[in-house]
Every structure is written in structure tokens, then in C-alpha cells.
Amino acid sequence: MISEKHTLAAAAFLITSTLAAPLSALSLAEQAQAFATCAGRYSAVATRQSATHNPDSDATRALQTSFESLxxxxxxxxxxxxxxxxxxxxxxxxxxxxxxxLMRLQQRSTDTTHADRATRDMHRRLSTCRQLIL
Incomplete structure (x- = not known):
């Protein structure tokens, strides 16, 4: 379990650091990975928003579609x-x-520090994606 957490953390770090680079500085493989990762991120959020009848779900789904098109x-x-x-x-x-x-930690964590960190991480990752296309 600990090894799995470290592996996930390392993968998340690599993906996030790759996404932090300007799009023009990314190789084709890195661009494809960034677009796919962001499409997956927005898909997860849009699914949660739709399930909870969040009015932002259409805008989030549109961002997902944009990344899928890219x-x-x-x-x-x-x-x-x-x-x-x-x-x-x-x-x-x-x-x-x-x-x-991150959404599970945000929603179900009994430790507010963990929940707040998950919320910040989630927003940071989505912001990193948004910066690629805005």
C-alpha cells in the first residue's frame, strides 16, 4: 500500500510538472499526455458535477471535450x-x-487538513490544464 501511494504520488508529480511547462516547449508525446490527462481530469469532475446536479457540469464537460479534441x-x-x-x-x-x-479525500476525509489539501490540489491541477488552452 505504501509503495502504491508513492508510485501514484510520483506519477502525479511527473504529470503535473510536465503540464506546468508552456505548451510550445512540450514534445508531441508530452502534449498528447497532457491533453489526455486533462481530458480525464475534466471527465471525472464533470461526472461528479452531473451526479450532484451542479450547474457547472456543462462548462466542465465542454472543457473535457476541448481536451479530447486537442x-x-x-x-x-x-x-x-x-x-x-x-x-x-x-x-x-x-x-x-x-x-x-482527490474528490474522495475532499468529500470523505474526517481530517479537514487533508480535505483542504485535496481541494487545493484538485483546483491546482485543473488550473494547470486550463492554462494549456487559455
């Missing part, structure tokens, strides 16, 4: 550069999983 446009070029397009599915799943984990 990913779709990037994948052929990434494939030409030797990137297996099937990896995008796993990058999306990673984005979904990290947000689901």
Missing part, C-alpha cells in the same frame, strides 16, 4: 513520432483516477 488532433502526429496512440487511454484513466482520489 488529443485527437495531436495523436496522428505523435504516432508518426513513434508514440503508441493507445497510451492515450491510460493517460486519460490516470487523470480520471487522480481526480477521483
Amino acid at each position: 488529443l485527437e488532433a495531436t495523436l496522428p502526429h505523435a504516432a508518426e513520432a513513434g508514440i503508441d496512440p493507445r497510451r492515450a487511454r491510460s493517460w486519460q484513466a490516470s487523470g480520471w483516477s487522480e481526480m477521483a482520489h
Whole structure:
């Protein structure tokens, strides 16, 4: 369990640090990974928002769709550069999983410090994604 937490933390750090770079500085593989990860993140949040009848769900779903479109446009070029397009599915799943984990901590943690940290992490990751397209 501890090893799994460290592995997830390391993966989240790598993805977040990759996303923090300006889009023009990213390789095709990094762009594809960023777009897929962000699509997964927004998909998880939109699903939660829809389930709780949050009025922001349509806007969040639109951001998810934007990242999916960017990913779709990037994948052929990434494939030409030797990137297996099937990896995008796993990058999306990673984005979904990290947000689901943070939302679970935010919602169910009895420790307000952990819940607040999860909220900040979630907002920071979504903000990092938003900066890629705005």
C-alpha cells in the first residue's frame, strides 16, 4: 500500500510538472499526455458535477471535450513520432483516477487538513490544464 501511494504520488508529480511547462516547449508525446490527462481530469469532475446536479457540469464537460479534441488532433502526429496512440487511454484513466482520489479525500476525509489539501490540489491541477488552452 505504501509503495502504491508513492508510485501514484510520483506519477502525479511527473504529470503535473510536465503540464506546468508552456505548451510550445512540450514534445508531441508530452502534449498528447497532457491533453489526455486533462481530458480525464475534466471527465471525472464533470461526472461528479452531473451526479450532484451542479450547474457547472456543462462548462466542465465542454472543457473535457476541448481536451479530447486537442488529443485527437495531436495523436496522428505523435504516432508518426513513434508514440503508441493507445497510451492515450491510460493517460486519460490516470487523470480520471487522480481526480477521483482527490474528490474522495475532499468529500470523505474526517481530517479537514487533508480535505483542504485535496481541494487545493484538485483546483491546482485543473488550473494547470486550463492554462494549456487559455
